Amino acid sequence: MRILKLLFPLLFFASIAFAQDPTGSLSIIGGSSVNFHVNSLTKYDEGVTLEGWSRLRIRFDDPASLTLGWRLNLKAETLSIISDSGTDNLPLTSLEIRAIDVTVLDGAYNGTAVPSTVILDGNYVELLSDSEKNNIDLIITISYDLGTNGTNKLMGSAPGYYYVDLRYQLIQIN
Amino acid sequence: MRKLVLGAAMLLFAQFGFGQAVNESAIIPVSVTLNAVSRLNIESGGNIKFVFTSINDYNTGFSGETDPIYRTTVSVASSRNFSVNMYSEAADFLPTDNASNTLAISNLEYQLNWTGAAAPPTTYVEVFTPMSDGVTAIIDNTVDTEGGLAGDGEANRFDIWWRIGVAGSTEGTLLSQGDIAADHYVANIFIELVN
Numbered sequence: 001m002r003i004l005k006l007l008f009p010l011l012f013f014a015s016i017a018f019a020q021d022p023t024g025s026l027s028i029i030g031g032s033s034v035n036f037h038v039n040s041l042t043k044y045d046e047g048v049t050l051e052g053w054s055r056l057r058i059r060f061d062d063p064a065s066l067t068l069g070w071r072l073n074l075k076a077e078t079l080s081i082i083s084d085s086g087t088d089n090l091p092l093t094s095l096e097i098r099a100i101d102v103t104v105l106d107g108a109y110n111g112t113a114v115p116s117t118v119i120l121d122g123n124y125v126e127l128l129s130d131s132e133k134n135n136i137d138l139i140i141t142i143s144y145d146l147g148t149n150g151t152n153k154l155m156g157s158a159p160g161y162y163y164v165d166l167r168y169q170l171i172q173i174n
Numbered sequence: 175m176r177k178l179v180l181g182a183a184m185l186l187f188a189q190f191g192f193g194q195a196v197n198e199s200a201i202i203p204v205s206v207t208l209n210a211v212s213r214l215n216i217e218s219g220g221n222i223k224f225v226f227t228s229i230n231d232y233n234t235g236f237s238g239e240t241d242p243i244y245r246t247t248v249s250v251a252s253s254r255n256f257s258v259n260m261y262s263e264a265a266d267f268l269p270t271d272n273a274s275n276t277l278a279i280s281n282l283e284y285q286l287n288w289t290g291a292a293a294p295p296t297t298y299v300e301v302f303t304p305m306s307d308g309v310t311a312i313i314d315n316t317v318d319t320e321g322g323l324a325g326d327g328e329a330n331r332f333d334i335w336w337r338i339g340v341a342g343s344t345e346g347t348l349l350s351q352g353d354i355a356a357d358h359y360v361a362n363i364f365i366e367l368v369n
Binding site: 022024025027031032033035037038040158159166 | 194198201202205208210251252253254255324
């Protein structure tokens with residue numbers, strides 16, 4: 001009976017504590033597929049930009065202040081942009097991802113300044129982060145650049161179809 | 175009583191299952207379609223005409239090395255490294271007045287003069303070479319890193335200097351060959367861009 005008396009309050013407080021766990025969600029609300037078409041010499045030379053192509057919605061809430069905020073990471077699922085034609089793959093570094101805008105639907109955003117550009121290397125890299133953590137609801141607009149930097153132009157690449165999956169990850173900062 | 179304790183304990187530990195850190199992910203597929211761009215453009219000198227009207231012409235011939243009217247300007251816009259092949263349609267010039275007249279195509283010689291903004295290819299025809307009906311790589315990238323490089327028409331431009339009947343050429347002057355009948359001789363020269 002003593003044990004029961006001990007267990008039930010524990011259970012009660014634990015429930016209260018866990019009810020205040022941070023919560024978060026990440027969803028793609030636009031531009032869920034990115035397609036580059038390189039069909040002229042100018043595009044081979046200057047690259048292709050898809051401005052404001054993807055829109056991600058982030059919700060994060062940490063009412064008990066158990067975390068230091070949230071972070072949006074990004075990684076490529078493969079170590080290069082894979083050729084579907086048996087020719088050489090394109091390097092990941094030919095693709096750049098830019099967060100160009102953060103629209104605040106609820107809460108606040110005082111995190112990484114935009115535009116924030118990342119170049120992928122096969123590991124998770126941080127795109128945005130913020131220490132704001134109460135009832136956050138944001139829409140993040142993403143742009144994609146392919147072959148626009150001087151060192152990784154597409155000129156000379158074999159024609160064909162290439163693909164890579166990008167994984168966005170929302171995590172809490174501990 | 176034990177069951178009650180066990181149940182309460184299970185309920186307690188079950189709560190730990192809900193205490194997970196935020197870790198959400200979403201995947202966006204990215205595709206790249208590269209369409210090949212491959213263009214060879216004759217910018218000028220698409221019709222070269224050598225007219226022999228004097229003994230001096232027969233004795234000295236004509237050369238694009240010194241006279242721009244005997245030059246063909248070619249530009250290449252290519253998204254990949256490239257080779258350029260050239261060959262004559264026939265083994266000899268074709269006479270237009272008398273079918274029995276002949277003029278060997280090897281009387282026609284050519285040399286490339288690179289004028290593009292890009293560095294010249296490693297392998298290209300830099301000295302006068304007799305024309306033939308066999309395919310000749312005038313720019314060759316069959317060996318990796320050699321040949322023409324991907325780029326636009328400004329980067330990849332060259333002149334073909336044509337010459338005929340010049341002293342020092344393989345066949346020599348037309349006068350030195352002695353028995354060439356007067357006629358209007360023509361030859362189609364094919365230039366191919368190869369990726």
